[in-house]
Amino acid sequence: MTISHRRSLANQSNALQSTGPRSLAGKRASSQNSRKHGLNSAPDFESSSEYRALVDLIAEEGFSGFACADIASGLLNYRRVMDAYYDTYTSPEPVDEFLRDANMKASNPIFRELLIPSGSEPADVREMAAFFTSMQRLERRKGGPVPRRSSDTHKLIRYQRNGIARLSRAIRQG
């Protein structure tokens, strides 16, 4: 079902009046809203079964106990980064086609119709229209799915660089 232009603008202007979640569960859920990939949190590889299996596998190649632990956690860390890389690449921020293609000049009468009856001043209507125009500019600047996934994945470059450097160092020093 396609949503009408008028309904979509009404939904978006109503959402701006929201004061956020009230229940504990809602607050807990929204506290994770800014979480992107989780690569900044400290991982606990040592307690995983994969880590132990990997240590046993590496130990067969004559590395010392410390080196095995370093290499195993380096490899698991690198895999964690590359899995996040794949997830970021395959699920970019969706394109808001409605906002991108909307004719903002034609939307001004709709804003007036929506806001004036609820006691808003003409200045408020102009402010709302300016806000949506700036949102549209931002949306257009982000481009389609390919530029979005490229710029999202680009943010993970430093994690990949650190991950591979750590793994490589562990192997060469082991």
Next chain:
Amino acid sequence: MPVEDKSKSLLPFLSSPKLLPDESEAEFQSSLQSLLSELDNPSALAVALVSQLNECLWWIRRHTVDKELLLHEAMARLLTKAGSNWMGSGNSELSVALEHYLNGSAQKDQAALIEEALIDANLTLSDLRAKAFKDAARHIKLVDDLIHRQHQTIRHLQRSIDSIDYKSRLIKRMDLELAALESKQSAKGVLSLDDKPS
């Protein structure tokens, strides 16, 4: 153990590839096997590293395709902006038509749409491509950075594989030298026992 079995016996998270829906797993595996066949001494760790290296090569392929897609998207955007159908046919529709047109696999209506859009915009295909390149330069640079990062990662992985190979050669050589010393020692022992006066 043969290399193929070694790559299969590795933990699933190291050996199972994460592919995109339109990619072939058989192609991925054949590229992995050709890399594995070049290993002199395929230990489990070396196989794990070669799997990561193969994944990097795969990422380079994906990002290279993305570069071309970025250019197509920018070309379509320029055409829609310049033409009269800015609100009509969407950017994505034109982008798909353009992709087929450039590949030479466009249907009649797609080719007509592109040619009409080019006339509307008063541009030739090469002018459009040059303009689109300028327009998408910021995003193309990001993709170039991603490709460069994969090259750097491959270099790190190659050095690690060399280091494992060297380490195993060193261990083998030391084992051989030790065995030679031991056999020499035992031969001396036998000789000295023989020399003892009865």
